[in-house]
Amino acid sequence: MKQTDVIIIGGGPAGSAMACYIARSGASCIVFEKEKFPRPHVGESLVPASNRVFNDLNFFPKMEAEGFLKKFGAAWTTYSSANIYNHDFAEFKGSDVDILFNERKQKDIHEPHTYHVDRGRFDQLLLEHAAEMGASTFQEADVFHVDFIDKSNVHVSVRMKDGQEEKFGCKILVDASGRHTFMGNKLKIKVKDPVFNQCAVHTWFSGFNRNAFKDPDFIYIHFIPVSNSWMWQIPITDEITSVGLVSQKQNFPNTKEGREKFFWECAELRPELLAELKKAKQIRDFTVEADYSYAMTELVKDNLVLIGDAARFVDPIFSSGVSIALNSARFASADIIRALQSNNYEKSSFANYESTLKRGVNNWYRFIQMYYRLNILFTYFVNTPEYRLDVLKFLQGDVYDEENPCLLKAMEKIITQVENNPKHPLHAMLGTLTSKSFNVFGAK
Numbered sequence: 001m002k003q004t005d006v007i008i009i010g011g012g013p014a015g016s017a018m019a020c021y022i023a024r025s026g027a028s029c030i031v032f033e034k035e036k037f038p039r040p041h042v043g044e045s046l047v048p049a050s051n052r053v054f055n056d057l058n059f060f061p062k063m064e065a066e067g068f069l070k071k072f073g074a075a076w077t078t079y080s081s082a083n084i085y086n087h088d089f090a091e092f093k094g095s096d097v098d099i100l101f102n103e104r105k106q107k108d109i110h111e112p113h114t115y116h117v118d119r120g121r122f123d124q125l126l127l128e129h130a131a132e133m134g135a136s137t138f139q140e141a142d143v144f145h146v147d148f149i150d151k152s153n154v155h156v157s158v159r160m161k162d163g164q165e166e167k168f169g170c171k172i173l174v175d176a177s178g179r180h181t182f183m184g185n186k187l188k189i190k191v192k193d194p195v196f197n198q199c200a201v202h203t204w205f206s207g208f209n210r211n212a213f214k215d216p217d218f219i220y221i222h223f224i225p226v227s228n229s230w231m232w233q234i235p236i237t238d239e240i241t242s243v244g245l246v247s248q249k250q251n252f253p254n255t256k257e258g259r260e261k262f263f264w265e266c267a268e269l270r271p272e273l274l275a276e277l278k279k280a281k282q283i284r285d286f287t288v289e290a291d292y293s294y295a296m297t298e299l300v301k302d303n304l305v306l307i308g309d310a311a312r313f314v315d316p317i318f319s320s321g322v323s324i325a326l327n328s329a330r331f332a333s334a335d336i337i338r339a340l341q342s343n344n345y346e347k348s349s350f351a352n353y354e355s356t357l358k359r360g361v362n363n364w365y366r367f368i369q370m371y372y373r374l375n376i377l378f379t380y381f382v383n384t385p386e387y388r389l390d391v392l393k394f395l396q397g398d399v400y401d402e403e404n405p406c407l408l409k410a411m412e413k414i415i416t417q418v419e420n421n422p423k424h425p426l427h428a429m430l431g432t433l434t435s436k437s438f439n440v441f442g443a444k
């Protein structure tokens with residue numbers, strides 16, 4: 001049986017970044033990826049905290065050579081009947097908001113931009129990069145069984161490309177299997193999110209005129225007048241734009257045709273978006289992503305580390321997923337490399353990683369919850385000079401360093417006031433999520 005230090009299940013951004021870090025340290029590792037790359041994948045718009053990992057791994061030259069589109073900021077648009085409020089809640093109408101990443105300096109990040117990516121190509125390049133750095137990588141290799149034998153021995157069974165089943169041994173297993181949550185399911189440590197039950201339907205358009213919008217190279221989030229629902233517009237290449245609809249599961253029809261019809265009905269609620277969609281050509285089938293919010297009760301165990309979506313998935317409204325995947329690999333690899341040096345693969349060796357990731361993802365989760373409970377508050381905070389840079393810090397993906405950020409405390413305070421005062425000008429705009437929902441998954 002072939003032995004290695006670390007086996008990684010999954011060659012998405014989390015698994016490949018992990019493989020780069022481990023290989024760079026001189027330890028041995030193998031990545032098993034069940035698909036043949038390139039394969040399509042949702043999650044195309046990055047946030048700048050991803051750049052730290054690209055820098056660490058010297059991956060920027062490959063991003064540049066591929067010509068991925070630069071993302072300098074993000075914009076949110078409201079429907080015409082929506083109101084936006086300024087600092088003292090006096091009403092002003094029709095304002096959209098946008099934000100540039102370089103309005104706030106980020107430690108160790110020197111570029112004013114991050115990227116929008118075709119995930120097929122991005123994931124392929126990062127997996128190839130891991131191989132160049134010394135990792136062994138196998139595609140069309142499906143991990144179907146694992147055995148934790150003893151303190152330094154895990155056996156992993158894999159169905160290889162040729163259909164043969166092979167066994168590999170390692171000291172530490174990393175689950176980076178994404179929303180397949182291979183180990184989460186096996187160990188029964190996965191908890192479905194009791195608050196968010198969002199689904200998405202998305203596709204690509206060719207010839208969508210992004211110049212009809214103020215910042216054509218930004219991601220656009222278009223609010224729609226359906227509860228807890230929004231649409232994304234993400235530039236993929238000069239020619240291609242990704243467009244998706246996120247809504248609550250209860251709003252989604254069961255059939256394929258019904259879901260596509262629902263997409264177009266929601267687009268109709270934003271005539272300026274619909275006008276450009278109608279002139280463009282849909283070049284991919286619609287894809288549906290269902291039931292995607294969950295957490296794991298534990299992120300690490302003896303000989304085992306969960307990273308990326310295999311560890312936790314939060315709603316994608318602020319494009320956080322790939323950055324969490326990459327940075328979870330960054331944090332976890334530091335613990336894994338130390339564990340290999342000290343031959344101690346117990347759960348406690350991975351405690352730094354677990355607490356850092358939980359802190360960051362809980363912060364994202366609380367921020368996202370505020371948005372769904374009172375989304376008008378988000379545009380209000382972006383428009384308020386006192387809080388603009390605090391919001392931007394989140395949107396840049398810098399969420400791991402504070403236990404209870406001032407921004408979240410300030411948002412919670414206002415939401416509580418609005419909830420407790422039926423006469424508050426924002427009371428009628430409250431979402432359907434309740435304050436009790438703040439306590440799930442240990443969020444403060």
Ligand SMILES: Cc1cc2nc3c(=O)[nH]c(=O)nc-3n(C[C@H](O)[C@H](O)[C@H](O)COP(=O)(O)OP(=O)(O)OC[C@H]3O[C@@H](n4cnc5c(N)ncnc54)[C@H](O)[C@@H]3O)c2cc1C
Nearest residue numbers: 010012013014034043045143177178200308309316321322
């Ligand atoms: C609707 C929606 C919109 C999103 N939008 C954004 C966005 O704009 N920006 C953003 O940053 N994120 C977004 N995300 C999140 C993003 O897609 C994920 O967070 C990101 O892909 C996580 O990377 P990962 O490496 O953890 O998992 P993945 O990218 O899913 O990679 C996991 C890999 O593991 C492989 N695998 C699974 N099981 C096995 C097995 N048993 N054996 C071998 N291989 C296996 C899979 O084939 C897959 O390639 C969105 C998600 C959704 C659902």
